[in-house]
Amino acid sequence: MSIHQPPGGQPLRSIDALVEAGLAAPDKRDALRKVAERYAVSLTPAIAGLIDPADPADPIARQFVPDAAELQTLPQELSDPIGDDAHSPVEGVVHRYPDRALLKLVHACPVYCRFCFRREMVGPGGDALTGHKLDAALAYLAARPEIWEVIMTGGDPFILSARRVREVARRLAAIPQIKVARWHTRVPMVDPGRITPDYARALRMPGKASYIAIHANHPREFSEAARTAIATLADAGHVLLGQSVLLKGVNADVGTLSALMRAFVENRIKPYYLHHPDLAPGTAHFRLTLAEGQALVKSLRGNLSGLCQPTYILDIPGGAGKVPVGPAxxxxxxxxxxxxxxxxxxxxxxxxxxx
Structure with missing residues (x-):
């Protein structure tokens, strides 16, 4: 595989930059610019360096390099496929389930997944949850005694500085009914240099159980740098969970899916959810049928350790919530x-x- 880095080691945030780096064909430039006008584009050096530009079906490129197929929106696809807005009582909070709530701290990510279910909401330039907006969100959480767990998400909350995550952690730790803090991120895989021992400590909430859900979809994402970042988080006392999306052309085969789940477990990450792709606009080329997904998940049972078994999940369109749809x-x-x-x-x- 050809390993390379973007010029200057900077993120690739335009179609011209992708073409210059050899990750997009020059004859597709105009079509891909139309995609970039609608959906955010960014590849970190860590991710760009994992792509084999000679492989037209490279599974890392498929996740992050824009595709003209994203301009095709099907009637059943939704701008808010899991109904965040309908369950957002104050800005930055999604309260869909009685005992837990999301706290969306940022609207930006270090990379932009081409299948993202929040792709209509995230991108560079989005406001972070700060000042009076953060005060209002935390006041909502504090006023609900039923909220036992808070899930930090976005965007990707790990783009925040250690100072900012330490502040959020401190303020959440002061809410007595919150017992569990969970962070959702791709940063250990896509920008592993951000994960320092100090950063790992900043995420801790005194007196609370601390979980980090790490998103990865292909075993090749577990680079040496990613493995080091993951170990830093585990050694700091965080419980690590794995989240993946079942994606056609990326991991929708038994061999890749098995290797992915084993890679999680080998790195002290318990596979948690394997998501069926959401009905986000322009993502039909990633989706497979539920029956195909069930057959793949069924093939894992008995052939892989019980530690390697994720729960196959469907987020019901419109906001009704997640349900397991694994094989019977x-x-x-x-x-x-x-x-x-x-x-x-x-x-x-x-x-x-x-x-």
Whole structure:
């Protein structure tokens, strides 16, 4: 694989920069500029360096390099596919479930995933949640005794400085009913140099359980620098969870998905959610059917350690929330003396007796 870095080691934030770096074809420049006019573009040096420009189907490029297919919006696709706005009582807070709430600290990311479900809301220039807006969001959380967990998201909250995350952590730690803090990020994979021991300490909330959900979709994202960043977070006492999106052309095959889940576990990250792609505008080329996804997830069971098993999740369009849609291994049985048929990993069926 050809490894290279962008000129000057700077993020690639324009189609011209992608063409110059050899990551986009010159004859596609005009079409891709139309994509960039609608959706944000940014590739960090760490991500650009993982792409093989000689491979037209490179799975890292597919995640981050714009594609003209993004200009095709299907009727069922939604600008707010999981209904954040309908559950946002104050700016920066999404309160969809009784015992937990999202705190959207920023609207920008170090990279912009081409399948992002918030792609209509994130991008450079978006305001961070600061000042009176942050005060109002924290006041909302403090006034709800049912909120047990707060999930920091955005954008990517790890683009904030250590000083800023330390301030947020301190203020959340002062809310007694909040017992769990969870940060969602791609930074350890896409900009691993940001994760220093001081940064890892800044994320801690005294007296609270601290979780970090790290998003990765392909085993190649686990570079040596990424592994070092992950170890820094784990060694600081954070519990690490893995999140992935099942993406056609990236990880929608048994071999890649298995290697991805093993890479998580080898790096002290417990696979948590494997998301079915959301109905975000211009993302149809990433989606596969639920039945195809279920078959892939079913293939993991029994062939990979239980530590490597994520929950296959569908976020119901419109804001009704997440539901597990993993494959079933039990089916009803009408035979005498049996309550159900249990399917083993080879496809064999076994009667299970009634209680």
């Amino acid at each position: 291994f039990l089916s009803p049985c009408e035979a005498p003396g049996a309550e159900a048929l249990a399917e083993d990993r080879q496809g064999g069926l076994h009667r299970y007796p009634p209680a």
